Amino acid sequence: MEKSRYSDEELEEFRTLIEEKLAVAKSDYDALLEELSNSSGNGVDDTSPTFHALEEGSEAQSKAQLMSMAARMQKYINGLQGALVRIGNKTYGICRQTGKLIPKERLRAVPHATLCIEAKNDPHRKN
Numbered sequence: 001m002e003k004s005r006y007s008d009e010e011l012e013e014f015r016t017l018i019e020e021k022l023a024v025a026k027s028d029y030d031a032l033l034e035e036l037s038n039s040s041g042n043g044v045d046d047t048s049p050t051f052h053a054l055e056e057g058s059e060a061q062s063k064a065q066l067m068s069m070a071a072r073m074q075k076y077i078n079g080l081q082g083a084l085v086r087i088g089n090k091t092y093g094i095c096r097q098t099g100k101l102i103p104k105e106r107l108r109a110v111p112h113a114t115l116c117i118e119a120k121n122d123p124h125r126k127n
Helices: 009-039 049-088 106-108
Strands: none
Touching: 009 049, 009 106
């Protein structure tokens, strides 16, 4: 008979993994926010006007990249936090489309996954 959910011991193993990844992600996110808040003060006042304009363009692109990275990191953090909630209510690791258990290998690689590979690759899947 196929298991319908992971055991409490398995869920605790995943909780530990996710909490470690969450701590790293939050630290990285804070570093990105710090870099974003400091990115406007590079001090190019004494350089030529042409270089200053190039520097400002580069700075704007860099700031946009940092903002994009921060947004992705926030989404990842939210996903990890959602995974912890699912662990708490013992639904972690269950594909939200098929109801089957997501393989442990996938969950170790993508701990916030809510779909098994079969469901993720289904061209008829609705988000």
